[in-house]
Amino acid sequence: MLNSINTNPGALLALQNLNATNTELNTTQSRINTGKKVASAKDNGAIWSMAKMQSASSSSLNAVKDSLQRGQSTIDVALAAGDSITDLLMKMKEKALAASDTSLNTASFNALKADFDSLRKQITKAVDNATFNGASLATGSVAAMTFLANADGSGFTVQAQTLSLAGLNLTTATAPTFTTATEANAMIAKMTDALQTATNKLSALGTLSTGLDTHLTFVGKLQDSLDTGVGNLVDADLAKESAKLQSLQTKQQLGVQALSIANQTPQSILSLFKG
Template sequence: MIANSVNTNAGAMIALQNLNQTNSELQQTQGRINTGKKIGTAKDNGAIWAIAENQSAIANSLNAVRDSLQRGQSTIDVGLAAGDTVVDLLNKMKEKALAAADTSITTASRTTLAADFASLRDQITKAVSNAKFSGANIIDGSVTSMSFLSNDSGDPFTVSARNLSLAGLNISASATFASASEASGMISIVTTALSDATDKLASLGTNSAGLDAHLTFVGKLQDSLDAGVGNLVDADLAKESARLTALQTKQQLGTQALSIANQAPQSVLSLFG
């Protein structure tokens, strides 16, 4: 290497290289602080970026799964609420039929009880037909099952429907009584329907609990995926802040070193003084 040259300043070149490296590292650190990510593009780390993007895609697709499961949850909840009403109406129907089976009451009283019985019967139909959520009804007998999304692959979570309509409970749409003996026969029909309704509601409730548990799981899975992606790409801002301070100091020193190196050729002038 030429020790004293006005054409080549090796010291200045080295100082400039070091300063450029420091500036590059400083720019990278500032970018991490601005975005909050240590890996923001494939250029930063292609393999890790690809993994993070794939996991983020799964986590985002689970939003659709949660929406579907929540829709199913609401559909079943509406059905269960209507089912409770049906059970209450059946209990009242049994009470009316039992009262009408008493041979000591008058025909007029029995007629009034029969009218009340028919009104309660019709209310069951109204309750069941109105048990809809977003157009879906799980207790009117229109479907045998309903399927909702269970994962990001589109696999179904299937819930069996339960028919709580009059037909589903084996009660005639015109069921009534006109005599004590007919009222006694209706007691047996309503009692059987009541048992059937409670069994169907219990089964529907079990399905609802399973759907609720799966919805909770999907929420936890989504949180875990988000946390995992964060571990892969998020920057440690405390660490980056300390590094920023160090690089800014290094940048100032590099600038001074380059200035000193640029002054070296001037010392040659002293040889010609």
């Protein structure tokens, strides 16, 4: 073995091992501090890129969920209006039936007619107020509304169900009403048809609402799966890293000791020159 004061192979080797230990220790400490084994592109470029793309997809799904929730609310408002309208139609049918009684005196007939007309106006008010965020599926202002369905921008289309008097086939040259018992009798069938139309439209809205609920649940599960997948790619196993930290700290201390011993070797050469 070469003994030299210019070159100390043992010290060089000990220093290399200590530097390697320090590098591992820095990596482990970084993982513990950040909670990630891949915190940046320099840690693992391929994994980092993959995780970023999946995180972007997961983040985009927040906008999808917001859009679907707006869709739910828009349908819920239309359904609430529809429930009120069906109640009003039933009451209108009841008033028309009562007014068809030819034994009524004029005052009673006129009172029933006034009630009928008031209920009809309430239908229009209910439809006009069935809006959410300025949009409505009940007024007939739009034929359909499309909400976000996926992160790629594809849509979930909801067909409008017009609940106005026109949508219920109740508009004529004049507003639906009656002036005689005979007209009131004819109005009974119209109210029955309008009620059937309204319930059919509400049934369609209910089916669409269920579809939105199901898709929203799926989007939530998809987002959770993406987030879990990203975590599997980049998150550090803190229990494992903690144990490794203890090991590396011990190894670092031993490396410092080994370097100290190796640095003492050249001093032994002095003993060769003692007389």
